[in-house]
Amino acid sequence: MNKIVVIDPGHGGKDPGAVSNGINEKDIVLTISKYAKTELENNYEGVTVYMTRTTDVFVELSDRAKFANNKKADLFVSNHVNAGGGTGFESFVYTTINGGATEDMRKAVHDSVFGVYKGFKDRGKKKANLAVVRETAMPAMLLEHLFIDTKGDADYLKSDANLKAIAKAEAAGIAKALKLKAKTNNNTSASSKPKDKEKSIYKVQTGAFGSKENADKLAAELKKKGYKTFIVKE
Numbered sequence: 374m375n376k377i378v379v380i381d382p383g384h385g386g387k388d389p390g391a392v393s394n395g396i397n398e399k400d401i402v403l404t405i406s407k408y409a410k411t412e413l414e415n416n417y418e419g420v421t422v423y424m425t426r427t428t429d430v431f432v433e434l435s436d437r438a439k440f441a442n443n444k445k446a447d448l449f450v451s452n453h454v455n456a457g458g459g460t461g462f463e464s465f466v467y468t469t470i471n472g473g474a475t476e477d478m479r480k481a482v483h484d485s486v487f488g489v490y491k492g493f494k495d496r497g498k499k500k501a502n503l504a505v506v507r508e509t510a511m512p513a514m515l516l517e518h519l520f521i522d523t524k525g526d527a528d529y530l531k532s533d534a535n536l537k538a539i540a541k542a543e544a545a546g547i548a549k550a551l552k553l554k555a556k557t558n559n560n561t562s563a564s565s566k567p568k569d570k571e572k573s574i575y576k577v578q579t580g581a582f583g584s585k586e587n588a589d590k591l592a593a594e595l596k597k598k599g600y601k602t603f604i605v606k607e
């Protein structure tokens with residue numbers, strides 16, 4: 374059965390979200406969300422991924438929730454970057470959630486994403502009355518990816534490779550949450566490319582001499598017979 378995921382990059386357009394250390398929350402979360410969508414589509418079967426925005430545009434919070442409700446999503450994941458002078462990663466579900474599918478799915482995604490935040494603090498699996506997790510009709514969570522106004526955190530988010538790693542872990546967590554099957558015949562990941570295409574060169578050595586003179590003699594002989602020859606000093 375096909376699963377539907379809605380990924381929600383927070384903020385956008387006139388609303389940059391948190392801004393500090395030369396980066397904007399709206400850009401970071403759009404990048405993570407796009408990578409996560411690609412990762413899910415490339416590596417897992419039976420999943421359709423929608424984003425509440427794919428460009429730098431403003432979308433109302435309630436429209437994000439409505440979008441997911443209209444798509445009849447099985448899971449809603451909102452990406453944000455924290456601010457306010459802390460450090461680390463945390464996630465939120467709605468205040469009334471007490472165990473059940475939403476909590477199980479949040480655990481799968483939270484634990485997978487935190488796996489890439491080694492050296493940062495796990496601020497915990499939290500609850501809050503946030504519009505996007507309140508107004509969505511399906512299991513929903515909001516992730517706060519580090520603190521934009523803490524230099525070490527911001528520096529981590531400035532690396533495109535790190536954003537890819539975060540997205541990959543997010544996709545893996547979503548896949549676990551929805552029990553998605555990994556694609557078996559997948560050539561999209563760099564690590565699965567065959568490495569046996571490199572050409573080998575075979576060299577033939579015909580002699581080793583103690584004197585340059587004798588080496589030259591043999592080289593001349595071989596050249597006469599049409600062999601490409603050169604002398605190597607070891």
Ligand SMILES: [Zn+2]
Nearest residue numbers: 383390453454
């Ligand atoms: Zn935010």
